[in-house]
Amino acid sequence: MFSRQIEIGGKVSKGLKALEEKVFNENFCAVCGACLSLCPYLRSWKGRVVKLDDCTLEEGRCFAYCPRTEMELDEVHRGIFGKNYEEIEVGPVRKILMARAKDPIFHQKAQTGGVVSALIDFAFQEKMIEAGVLTPRNGDLLPQGQIVKNRKEILRCAGSSYVSGPTLEAFNRGPWKGEERIGIVGLPCQVLAMARMKISKLDKKTPIDRVVLVIGLFCTWALDYKPFMSLLHERVGGHSIKKLNITPPPERILEVTAGNKLYRIPVDDLRSFIRPSCRVCLDMTAELADISVGTVEGKEGWNTVIIRTAVGEDLLKRAQREGIVETRLLPEDHLRHLKQASLLKKRRALEAIDGKGGIEKAYVRLSTDLIQRILSESKGIKT
Numbered sequence: 001m002f003s004r005q006i007e008i009g010g011k012v013s014k015g016l017k018a019l020e021e022k023v024f025n026e027n028f029c030a031v032c033g034a035c036l037s038l039c040p041y042l043r044s045w046k047g048r049v050v051k052l053d054d055c056t057l058e059e060g061r062c063f064a065y066c067p068r069t070e071m072e073l074d075e076v077h078r079g080i081f082g083k084n085y086e087e088i089e090v091g092p093v094r095k096i097l098m099a100r101a102k103d104p105i106f107h108q109k110a111q112t113g114g115v116v117s118a119l120i121d122f123a124f125q126e127k128m129i130e131a132g133v134l135t136p137r138n139g140d141l142l143p144q145g146q147i148v149k150n151r152k153e154i155l156r157c158a159g160s161s162y163v164s165g166p167t168l169e170a171f172n173r174g175p176w177k178g179e180e181r182i183g184i185v186g187l188p189c190q191v192l193a194m195a196r197m198k199i200s201k202l203d204k205k206t207p208i209d210r211v212v213l214v215i216g217l218f219c220t221w222a223l224d225y226k227p228f229m230s231l232l233h234e235r236v237g238g239h240s241i242k243k244l245n246i247t248p249p250p251e252r253i254l255e256v257t258a259g260n261k262l263y264r265i266p267v268d269d270l271r272s273f274i275r276p277s278c279r280v281c282l283d284m285t286a287e288l289a290d291i292s293v294g295t296v297e298g299k300e301g302w303n304t305v306i307i308r309t310a311v312g313e314d315l316l317k318r319a320q321r322e323g324i325v326e327t328r329l330l331p332e333d334h335l336r337h338l339k340q341a342s343l344l345k346k347r348r349a350l351e352a353i354d355g356k357g358g359i360e361k362a363y364v365r366l367s368t369d370l371i372q373r374i375l376s377e378s379k380g381i382k383t
């Protein structure tokens with residue numbers, strides 16, 4: 001079903017018509033923002049991408065950059081890492097460790113250990129970047145992309161709302177002077193969209209060639225904005241929400257700090273709001289980023305950090321040397337659990353894709369060998 005061809009005037013469409021039928025109508029949009037601010041026909045509206053009018057172009061950037069339209073994963077990995085996709089557990093790895101920011105200002109505002117905010121801030125100090133693209137939430141938790149230039153703006157973006165938002169819309173829109181080096185923080189779907197922008201042969205219309213640093217966030221799923229907000233209003237009332245946090249298994253509770261109270265909502269109550277797009281996503285750890293960052297379950301205030309590229313390795317080394325972050329070895333049982341959680345997400349995605357008409361028809365192409373490896377290595381992992 002996913003790959004049925006959409007034709008315009010007898011030609012296969014790789015434009016908005018195909019995007020609409022294969023992604024929007026199938027409810028597979030990740031709301032990453034990669035298709036926005038590139039043409040007059042698409043807009044974001046309250047956590048959704050909406051089409052304003054038809055477009056008859058046979059081929060478009062909207063389709064080419066989307067993380068849910070057909071792609072060869074090997075081709076994307078060759079474009080970013082110079083080799084095929086092989087590391088099925090958590091993607092390409094140079095080092096995995098745990099880390100936290102040293103300056104308490106990051107801890108006060110950050111989601112976990114503040115490594116993401118501290119590294120972006122440090123990249124500015126080191127003149128590695130002149131602009132960052134991050135994701136603040138406005139008063140009602142709706143994430144939007146924002147171009148940041150200083151620590152105050154970085155700190156305003158710290159924390160997360162577990163809702164998907166169109167970060168890449170801000171990246172596409174600018175304004176850009178045309179020479180800034182850019183650092184960007186995104187979810188796995190957004191990091192994949194950026195990789196697709198990078199390798200696309202279309203006239204890019206985005207500053208992707210000036211992106212020198214990509215920090216990816218771990219993500220098991222993101223929530224659909226509207227139903228999640230309704231639930232929060234029901235449980236928390238009109239109080240303004242200061243922080244959301246999910247406790248580690250086996251408890252799995254969403255802690256909501258609102259007003260002066262802490263509200264606790266079982267994660268099971270949120271499951272029906274998980275975006276369908278997340279159910280077919282194979283990537284928990286933003287495998288195409290320079291550095292990927294998540295939480296260390298059970299060790300409050302620490303991040304799990306995966307270094308994937310020379311750029312990421314160099315930045316982290318300098319940040320350690322300058323006392324910006326401190327690092328420790330990630331304990332063996334945490335590493336094992338991380339790999340299992342990641343493999344489990346892949347297996348579930350393969351099963352969801354299968355239910356949608358089979359892997360041979362899915363948006364993402366993987367070799368039979370890789371699929372077999374994922375299925376066999378994830379066998380026996382408890383859900």
Ligand SMILES: Cc1cc2nc3c(=O)[nH]c(=O)nc-3n(C[C@H](O)[C@H](O)[C@H](O)COP(=O)(O)OP(=O)(O)OC[C@H]3O[C@@H](n4cnc5c(N)ncnc54)[C@H](O)[C@@H]3O)c2cc1C
Binds near residue numbers: 159219
């Ligand atoms: C939807 C979602 C799901 C997540 N799921 C997991 C998970 O399953 N396991 C796990 O270990 N970690 C998960 N995380 C990541 C985790 O919440 C932290 O962001 C991460 O550990 C970095 O912590 P930090 O203290 O360094 O971040 P901070 O220093 O607080 O920086 C957080 C950064 O995240 C960016 N951000 C916040 N919300 C969004 C958003 N909606 N879209 C894009 N960027 C955003 C901000 O720009 C900010 O720069 C998830 C995050 C999100 C947004």
